[in-house]
Amino acid sequence: MDDILELSHVNKSFKGFALDDVSFSLKKGYIMGFIGPNGAGKSTTIRCIMDLVHIDSGDVRLFGESFKNNIKALKQRIGFVYDQDVFFEELTVEKNKRVIAPFYERWDDDIFYRYIKEFDVPLDKKVKALSKGTKMKFALAVALSHHAELIIMDEPTSGLDPVFRKELLDVLLDVIQDENKAIFFSTHITTDLEKVADYITFILDGKILFSKEMEDLSEAYLLVKGPRSAESEIKAAHPISIKETSLGFEALMEGKEARELADQSNLHLERPNLDEIMYYLVKSNGINR
Numbered sequence: 001m002d003d004i005l006e007l008s009h010v011n012k013s014f015k016g017f018a019l020d021d022v023s024f025s026l027k028k029g030y031i032m033g034f035i036g037p038n039g040a041g042k043s044t045t046i047r048c049i050m051d052l053v054h055i056d057s058g059d060v061r062l063f064g065e066s067f068k069n070n071i072k073a074l075k076q077r078i079g080f081v082y083d084q085d086v087f088f089e090e091l092t093v094e095k096n097k098r099v100i101a102p103f104y105e106r107w108d109d110d111i112f113y114r115y116i117k118e119f120d121v122p123l124d125k126k127v128k129a130l131s132k133g134t135k136m137k138f139a140l141a142v143a144l145s146h147h148a149e150l151i152i153m154d155e156p157t158s159g160l161d162p163v164f165r166k167e168l169l170d171v172l173l174d175v176i177q178d179e180n181k182a183i184f185f186s187t188h189i190t191t192d193l194e195k196v197a198d199y200i201t202f203i204l205d206g207k208i209l210f211s212k213e214m215e216d217l218s219e220a221y222l223l224v225k226g227p228r229s230a231e232s233e234i235k236a237a238h239p240i241s242i243k244e245t246s247l248g249f250e251a252l253m254e255g256k257e258a259r260e261l262a263d264q265s266n267l268h269l270e271r272p273n274l275d276e277i278m279y280y281l282v283k284s285n286g287i288n289r
């Protein structure tokens, strides 16, 4: 059993939005980033994995077992950080910990206090008095303190300053040194993913557009750049999407097709970053944002 997380043909409909046949998997030892524009379905997918939203059809397997059988026991093995306030606002950090810890069979105070110290979270402050970033640090400390094998986080780096974001990414890289663990997190900060993610899964309008290894991604798509005179040549090669720039034209293409085109012309090829891949794929799917 190498897959720690596996979604197969998951469907969930709300009025006006649906997760449509969502399938992807994550093996132990790896970090997967989950990206997509606002409203694409990232939080909904994460909530489906945690069974906070009940799926209409399909299956979610955690540690090789269908979550339908035993979500409660399986959740013991997951460290979960999500984008809503989950703590008792009127209680201090220390008192919140006392409430939360007994829910986890493998809670480890030593690890908890180590992270609290490392992240500089004040134990004696009420949660309502913590900044957004400090609450996130506390949530992260909780998620890391019960020997979870799978860490799932919904936008953990939003609201964090660059210094702590870097620290958080270092913590994730440290956690993943244990090859029996895996990390799955959504984010809009794609530069964070470029630093740590092994896999990227991209959701758009409730559908998975791709779930690929980071290395394959930089081969899968290329940016083709050319002067104004190259417009018809680029368009004839069926780019995924094209845009006019101050210097001419720029298009995202499938890697193989882009190389073939560049071989027959003097168009310039560049590796796109994740933001550029997202931008062109969103544009090609006709979604205006």
Ligand SMILES: Nc1ncnc2c1ncn2[C@@H]1O[C@H](COP(=O)(O)OP(=O)(O)OP(=O)(O)O)[C@@H](O)[C@H]1O
Pocket: 014, 015, 016, 017, 036, 037, 038, 039, 040, 041, 042, 043, 044, 045
């Ligand atoms: N309980 C619900 N009832 C009805 N619609 C919902 C519900 N939960 C989510 N949605 C809708 O599902 C869509 C996807 O929302 P979701 O929060 O999953 O997107 P997201 O990718 O996480 O977005 P963001 O990046 O802005 O956080 C949105 O249109 C949202 O309004």
